[in-house]
Amino acid sequence: MTFETQESLKRILHRSARYLDDQNYSAFLDLFTDKADYSITCLAPELQKKMIWMQRSRDELAERIAAMNEHEWEIACVQQTRIISVDTILITGNAATTSTSFSLYHTLDDGSSELYVLGRYEDEWLNSDDSWLISNREVALRTRKLKLLSPLPV
Numbered sequence: 491m492t493f494e495t496q497e498s499l500k501r502i503l504h505r506s507a508r509y510l511d512d513q514n515y516s517a518f519l520d521l522f523t524d525k526a527d528y529s530i531t532c533l534a535p536e537l538q539k540k541m542i543w544m545q546r547s548r549d550e551l552a553e554r555i556a557a558m559n560e561h562e563w564e565i566a567c568v569q570q571t572r573i574i575s576v577d578t579i580l581i582t583g584n585a586a587t588t589s590t591s592f593s594l595y596h597t598l599d600d601g602s603s604e605l606y607v608l609g610r611y612e613d614e615w616l617n618s619d620d621s622w623l624i625s626n627r628e629v630a631l632r633t634r635k636l637k638l639l640s641p642l643p644v
Contacts, residue, residue: 495586499615499622500576503590506611506624507572510643515555518643522548523616523623530644532631543631551643558642569597574611586615586622594644607633607644 502521509518522528528551530544546554571594578589590611597603614626629644 495581496579499579499581499586499588502622503574503576503588503611503613507574507592511570511572515643519548519552519555521624522627523618523625524548526624527626528629528643529627530629530631532634534634555642570606571595571597571603577610584617586617588613588615607631607636609633609644 506518506521509515509521526548528544528546528548529542531540531542533539534541572592573595574590574592576588576590578587580587588611590613591609592611593608594606595603596606609629609631612628612630613624615622616625617623631644
């Protein structure tokens with residue numbers, strides 16, 4: 491594993507967070523392979539298993555984002571800021587996995603900010619033509635009680 495490859499993956503992860511913060515969803519989707527999967531999960535201690543809150547293919551996620559203007563989603567109007575920390579990077583040939591802790595804050599109309607959710611991005615990557623793309627992203631939430639549920643990528 492080279493230092494340059496690690497740094498490249500870190501830069502892409504930071505860009506992915508910035509794209510979501512800036513609601514640049516087309517650039518966010520461009521970080522995924524055509525056949526990528528996206529899911530939001532949460533461990534439910536009372537059930538002693540993982541709950542799946544959202545599971546979409548890249549194309550289904552693109553459709554949901556495109557439909558944003560057809561719905562009134564309060565959460566789509568909230569200014570968001572993600573703080574991420576890349577915890578692990580494992581590279582094997584043209585594949586990689588990363589685990590990235592994140593905090594997502596919302597800034598409200600009155601200028602106050604509050605923590606919305608904590609979790610980890612558990613990503614699987616493929617390298618094709620010297621470009622790393624996400625083939626699977628699991629957003630593993632730590633927070634289970636959300637003020638507003640998000641129909642959009644977290």
